[in-house]
Amino acid sequence: RKEVEQDPGPFNVPEGATVAxxxxxxxxxxxxxxxxRQDCRKEPKLLMSVYSxxxxxxxFTAQLNRASQYISLLIRDSKLSDSATYLCVVNPxxxxxxxxxxxxxxxxxxx
Amino acid sequence: xxxxxxxxKHLVMGMTNKKSLKCEQHMGHRAMYWYKQKAKKPxxxxxxxxxxxxxxxxxxxxxxxxxxxNSSLLNLHLHALQPEDSALYLCASSQYxxxxxxxxxxxxxxLSVL
Numbered sequence: 001r002k003e004v005e006q007d008p009g010p011f012n013v014p015e016g017a018t019v020a021x022x023x024x025x026x027x028x029x030x031x032x033x034x035x036x037r038q039d040c041r042k043e044p045k046l047l048m049s050v051y052s053x054x055x056x057x058x059x060f061t062a063q064l065n066r067a068s069q070y071i072s073l074l075i076r077d078s079k080l081s082d083s084a085t086y087l088c089v090v091n092p093x094x095x096x097x098x099x100x101x102x103x104x105x106x107x108x109x110x111x
Numbered sequence: 112x113x114x115x116x117x118x119x120k121h122l123v124m125g126m127t128n129k130k131s132l133k134c135e136q137h138m139g140h141r142a143m144y145w146y147k148q149k150a151k152k153p154x155x156x157x158x159x160x161x162x163x164x165x166x167x168x169x170x171x172x173x174x175x176x177x178x179x180x181n182s183s184l185l186n187l188h189l190h191a192l193q194p195e196d197s198a199l200y201l202c203a204s205s206q207y208x209x210x211x212x213x214x215x216x217x218x219x220x221x222l223s224v225l
Contacts, residue, residue, distance in 0.1 A: 034213065043201055043216035044154065087153060098144075098167065099214060101153035 003027060004090050004102040011107045013078055020074045021105045023088030032091035033064055033071050037084045038104065044087055047073075075107075083109045114138050117202050117217035125225050126192060132220045134185040134202030140215070142208040143185040145177060146201040148219075154201055160185060161208035192224045 006023045013019045025033075033050035048055065050062040050071050061074040075082055088102035115136045124130050134143065142161045146154035159167035160179040168177075174196075176188040185202055199219045205212035 041199070041221065043218050044214075045216070046213055049213065098156040098159060098169075103153050 003092065003100045004088055006088050006102040006105045008103055009106040011105065012110055013107065014110050015078060015080055017078055018074065018076050019078055019107065020072055021086065022070050022072045023102050024070045025090045026069070027092045028069060030090045030092050034089040035062060035073050036087040036089055038087055039084050047086070078109045080109050080111060083107055115202055115204055115215050115217035117220055119220055120218065121221045123223045123225065124189070124192065129190045131189065132187040132200055134217055135183055136204040137183055138204065138215070140204035140206050141182060142205045142212065143179065144203040144214065145185070145187050146203060148199045148201060159208060166208060194224050197222055197224045
C-alpha cells in the first residue's frame with residue numbers, strides 16, 4: 001500500500017460548485033498533515049495545515065479522520081483560479097525528516 | 112511572492128557540463144532541502160540540511176553534489192548529468208528539520224539535460 005494515496009483526477013467541476021477530495025495515509029503514527037497547491041510548472045505552495053479538530057480558511061475546509069486514516073479538502077463556491085493540482089502531504093512520524101507527498105489531485109474548474 | 116529564491120529559473124546543459132543551482136532564504140530557517148520533481152509526479156526528496164549539516168541523502172547519484180555554505184544558502188552542483196535528470200529542481204526551507212514543519216518552496220529551476 002502506498003504511503004499517501006490520492007485520486008489523481010482530473011476533477012472537472014463547474015464554476016461555483018463545491019468539490020471535495022480525500023487522501024488516505026498508511027502510517028497510523030503520522031503526526032502532521034498539509035494540503036499544498038501546485039500550478040503547472042510552479043512550486044508547491046502551502047494551502048493549509050490540517051488539524052485534528054478540522055479547520056477552515058475562507059472557502060476551504062480541511063478535515064482529519066485519524067480512525068480511518070484520511071484527510072479531506074472541501075472547496076466551496078469554486079473559482080476558475082482554483083484550477084490546480086492539490087497535493088496531500090503527510091509527516092510519517094517516527095522521527096522521519098521528510099514529508100511524504102501524495103501524487104496530487106488535478107482540479108479543473110470550468111466556466 | 113516566495114521568500115525562497117532560486118536561480119537560475121531555467122537551465123539547459125549538456126552531459127559533460129558542470130553547473131550549479133543556487134537557493135537563498137532569509138527567514139531564519141535552519142533546515143533546507145532539495146527536491147526533484149518530474150512532470151505529473153510529486154516532489155521527491157534528495158537532500159536535507161539541518162544547521163548547515165547534511166542530514167539526509169536519499170541515495171542520490173554522486174553526479175549531484177549539495178553544498179550549504181551558511182544557514183541562508185544552499186547550492187546543488189551538477190556534473191555529468193544524464194537526460195533522465197531533466198526535471199524541476201525545487202529548493203525548500205523550514206524553521207527546523209522535522210516532518211511537522213511547514214515547507215516553503217522556491218520557484219524552482221527547470222533543468223533540461225541534452
